[in-house]
Amino acid sequence: xxxxxxxxxxxxxxxxxxxxxxxxxxxxxxxxxxxxxxxxxxxxxxxxxxxxxxxxxxxxxxxxxxxxxxxxxxxxxxxxxxxxxxxxxxxxxxxxxxxxxxxxxxxxxxxxxxxxxxxxxxxxxxxxxxxxxxxxxxxxxxxxxxxxxxxxxxxxxxxxxxxxxxxxxxxxxxxxxxxxxxxxxxxxxxxxxxxxxxxxxxxxxxxxxxxxxxxxxxxxxxxxxxxxxxxxxxxxxxxxxxxxxxxxxxxxxxxxxxxxxxxxxxxxxxxxxxxxxxxxxxxxxxxxxxxxxxxxxxxxxxxxxxxxxxxxxxxxxxxxxxxxxxxxxxxxxxxxxxxxxxxxxxxxxxxxxxxxxxxxxxxxxxxxxxxxxxxxxxxxxxxxxxxxxxxxxxxxxxxxxxxxxxxxxxxxxxxxxxxxxxxxxxxxxxxxxxxxxxxxxxxxxxxxxxxxxxxxxxxxxxxxxxxxxxxxxxxxxxxxxxxxxxxxxxxxxxxxxxxxxxxxxxxxxxxxxxxx
Amino acid sequence: xxxxxxxxxxxxxxxxxxxxxxxxxxxxxxxxxxxxxxxxxxxxxxxxxxxxxxxxxxxxxxxxxxxxxxxxxxxxxxxxxxxxxxxxxxxxxxxxxxxxxxxxxxxxxxxxxxxxxxxxxxxxxxxxxxxxxxxxxxxxxxxxxxxxxxxxxxxxxxxxxxxxxxxxxxxxxxxxxxxxxxxxxxxxxxxxxxxxxxxxxxxxxxxxxxxxxxxxxxxxxxxxxxxxxxxxxxxxxxxxxxxxxxxxxxxxxxxxxxxxxxxxxxxxxxxxxxxxxxxxxxxxxxxxxxxxxxxxxxxxxxxxxxxx
Numbered sequence: 001x002x003x004x005x006x007x008x009x010x011x012x013x014x015x016x017x018x019x020x021x022x023x024x025x026x027x028x029x030x031x032x033x034x035x036x037x038x039x040x041x042x043x044x045x046x047x048x049x050x051x052x053x054x055x056x057x058x059x060x061x062x063x064x065x066x067x068x069x070x071x072x073x074x075x076x077x078x079x080x081x082x083x084x085x086x087x088x089x090x091x092x093x094x095x096x097x098x099x100x101x102x103x104x105x106x107x108x109x110x111x112x113x114x115x116x117x118x119x120x121x122x123x124x125x126x127x128x129x130x131x132x133x134x135x136x137x138x139x140x141x142x143x144x145x146x147x148x149x150x151x152x153x154x155x156x157x158x159x160x161x162x163x164x165x166x167x168x169x170x171x172x173x174x175x176x177x178x179x180x181x182x183x184x185x186x187x188x189x190x191x192x193x194x195x196x197x198x199x200x201x202x203x204x205x206x207x208x209x210x211x212x213x214x215x216x217x218x219x220x221x222x223x224x225x226x227x228x229x230x231x232x233x234x235x236x237x238x239x240x241x242x243x244x245x246x247x248x249x250x251x252x253x254x255x256x257x258x259x260x261x262x263x264x265x266x267x268x269x270x271x272x273x274x275x276x277x278x279x280x281x282x283x284x285x286x287x288x289x290x291x292x293x294x295x296x297x298x299x300x301x302x303x304x305x306x307x308x309x310x311x312x313x314x315x316x317x318x319x320x321x322x323x324x325x326x327x328x329x330x331x332x333x334x335x336x337x338x339x340x341x342x343x344x345x346x347x348x349x350x351x352x353x354x355x356x357x358x359x360x361x362x363x364x365x366x367x368x369x370x371x372x373x374x375x376x377x378x379x380x381x382x383x384x385x386x387x388x389x390x391x392x393x394x395x396x397x398x399x400x401x402x403x404x405x406x407x408x409x410x411x412x413x414x415x416x417x418x419x420x421x422x423x424x425x426x427x428x429x430x431x432x433x434x435x436x437x438x439x440x441x442x443x444x445x446x447x448x449x450x451x452x453x454x455x456x457x458x459x460x461x462x463x464x465x466x467x468x469x470x471x472x473x474x475x476x477x478x479x480x481x482x483x484x485x486x487x488x489x490x491x492x493x494x495x496x497x498x499x500x501x502x503x504x505x506x507x508x509x510x511x512x513x514x515x516x
Numbered sequence: 517x518x519x520x521x522x523x524x525x526x527x528x529x530x531x532x533x534x535x536x537x538x539x540x541x542x543x544x545x546x547x548x549x550x551x552x553x554x555x556x557x558x559x560x561x562x563x564x565x566x567x568x569x570x571x572x573x574x575x576x577x578x579x580x581x582x583x584x585x586x587x588x589x590x591x592x593x594x595x596x597x598x599x600x601x602x603x604x605x606x607x608x609x610x611x612x613x614x615x616x617x618x619x620x621x622x623x624x625x626x627x628x629x630x631x632x633x634x635x636x637x638x639x640x641x642x643x644x645x646x647x648x649x650x651x652x653x654x655x656x657x658x659x660x661x662x663x664x665x666x667x668x669x670x671x672x673x674x675x676x677x678x679x680x681x682x683x684x685x686x687x688x689x690x691x692x693x694x695x696x697x698x699x700x701x702x703x704x705x706x707x708x709x710x711x712x713x714x715x716x717x718x719x720x721x722x723x724x725x726x727x728x729x730x731x732x733x734x735x736x737x738x739x740x741x742x743x744x745x746x747x748x749x750x751x752x753x754x755x756x757x758x759x760x761x762x763x764x765x766x767x768x769x770x771x772x773x774x775x776x777x778x779x780x781x782x783x784x785x786x787x788x789x790x791x792x793x794x795x796x797x798x799x800x801x802x803x804x805x806x807x808x809x810x811x812x813x814x815x816x817x818x819x820x821x822x823x824x
Contacts, residue, residue: 054808061808091800097807136813150812 035237679761
């Protein structure tokens with residue numbers, strides 16, 4: 001047993017409003033430089049949609065992630081032999097148009113143009129070439145474009161759905177979408193780290209943050225291919241690769257990462273989990289059907305005395321273990337079983353978990369009953385035909401199988417195709433709503449609420465806890481950041497006594513030149 | 517007079533044979549003296565009188581074979597005569613591989629003096645060296661040709677080294693002349709590539725031998741080289757070293773790495789490139805070159821152009 005700690009995240013998709021505040025916060029701090037204009041370490045995609053870069057989930061195109069090879073796994077598009085063979089000619093990388101060509105406008109033309117017959121305009125110019133361009137695409141070009149033939153219908157996750165089901169999804173009345181915010185998953189088995197010929201990428205020992213050493217990076221871009229989430233990017237100006245650093249300078253100071261701190265919907269949670277590093281290869285090599293469950297089982301119970309003992313023997317500080325015990329990630333993933341990893345089938349063991357969205361599933365379209373309609377009053381939207389947007393709870397979980405968003409689609413995203421796993425989580429979300437409606441509104445009976453909780457495998461206490469952490473939680477509940485113990489880290493590198501007395505108010509370097 | 521001084525200086529550096537011949541002949545007549553000087557200056561590099569064939573034919577007894585008029589015209593401008601289609605001139609050029617004899621830079625009177633010098637000095641010399649008179653039919657030019665290889669003495673390594681340094685210009689000529697490789701090239705791995713303004717000298721030793729080279733280096737018959745070294749005469753030691761180096765370069769010719777493959781090299785390059793491109797195309801045939809959104813972009817661009 002080799003117990004290590006990992007900073008792990010939860011994104012509660014049911015709460016995401018798609019405002020992109022996270023993306024902007026990240027962009028303003030980290031990627032507002034030359035060479036990285038096109039990079040969005042944090043981005044928010046509309047699902048169904050092709051995402052950023054386009055069709056990143058389709059590994060037949062990009063060859064990211066791992067694939068099973070005998071009893072173990074190998075990288076799909078990189079690795080020692082393939083990497084060497086393609087080292088000067090990396091064939092599967094996204095091209096700039098798969099992201100988008102970054103642009104700005106010549107705003108100064110608006111105020112500096114000489115007087116003329118025509119209104120001055122601000123022409124778009126490429127941030128790469130500096131020349132005027134016709135804008136073909138942009139970040140979130142397909143934002144809110146569910147149902148469009150160009151984007152939504154080319155979503156790689158639709159591949160498991162029958163043409164009839166796909167068509168049903170994009171009927172005008174049934175159309176639905178949700179948002180999928182994405183950052184680097186800081187995986188336990190990162191493809192980017194494994195693929196780097198220079199050894200520039202590494203996973204920090206103390207908290208598992210995956211970083212690119214800019215001094216070592218040689219710009220081979222194997223990581224760009226190897227990351228199935230396409231979350232390592234190439235900086236064309238410096239010739240090095242860059243990626244999300246999980247705002248580690250903020251984490252070390254006890255602050256939440258910028259994207260999480262700024263999140264308007266408060267969908268993001270961050271906490272430490274303990275896991276067994278000895279089992280990584282075994283879990284990553286699991287059969288498809290066991291993969292997600294084994295992945296979740298890799299996370300260990302921080303309350304178990306045996307685990308605590310083993311963790312301490314492995315040098316994990318007490319403060320980190322206490323953080324792990326209070327971790328919202330552990331609660332969502334393990335205690336309550338609400339969150340799932342994104343595309344576990346890429347076998348990188350991502351450490352960012354998603355609570356699947358409930359809203360598109362909750363309501364179904366059914367035949368409206370004219371008698372019911374009369375009772376509903378004038379504010380209810382009534383179509384000319386007799387379809388109704390039905391959010392009733394008369395039939396517990398009745399809408400689940402009849403959802404306007406096929407469960408298969410969710411399963412393709414979050415559970416490597418296992419619909420039961422997604423269904424169980426959505427049932428829990430619905431049960432919490434039914435329970436809280438019983439408590440606060442009271443129009444649902446106690447029996448019905450208890451029945452829903454029982455079917456979902458929750459207790460009333462758990463449902464209240466979920467409700468609290470979902471709806472009422474304060475900053476310190478959402479972000480339980482362990483102390484980084486920088487004092488210990490620096491002692492490993494150098495003797496701090498050397499610095500004693502040598503630094504004070506400013507620094508003295510060499511002999512002062514007085515110019516006498 | 518300055519010309520006298522110049523002539524005297526030339527004497528000092530000219531071949532000893534000519535000097536000895538001049539002294540022995542009691543050269544009193546000025547015309548005779550000027551003819552001899554001009555011969556040594558302008559003709560001696562390629563021609564001898566009774567010492568056998570060098571670059572050009574041995575001129576002993578030339579008056580028995582050609583008329584005075586023909587000789588004067590030929591010396592004045594051999595090329596003009598060849599162009600005018602003179603049968604003898606054309607045959608002569610063909611026999612000497614169309615090697616160009618430079619047009620005379622001396623006056624008609626001087627040419628006459630040179631010719632009379634040749635006639636006067638030939639008679640005793642012709643008796644000494646038999647069989648040098650060759651027929652126009654060219655019955656046995658090979659037999660008449662003196663073989664440089666026969667008199668070859670291996671040069672000393674020190675001379676070769678000095679000669680190489682002088683040729684390359686890493687060592688300066690004493691009188692400040694331009695380094696040989698400004699204009700000449702010698703195919704030798706140890707030497708930096710030279711110019712292509714003048715003849716390639718790798719096998720010049722086989723063609724001319726020590727006497728020929730010494731004569732050319734002592735008093736170049738070529739107008740450009742003459743002008744270049746007029747005030748920068750090579751010393752005797754320098755000439756010896758250069759000849760030694762050229763002899764060495766000649767003998768080493770077949771050991772040099774950069775062999776000349778001719779058109780073969782070019783064709784091999786084309787075939788090799790074709791094979792490489794085929795290989796690249798096969799190995800990386802799956803490479804992504806266009807965006808996955810290309811179809812969308814293409815359609816957008818098309819619609820834009822449709823509306824315009």
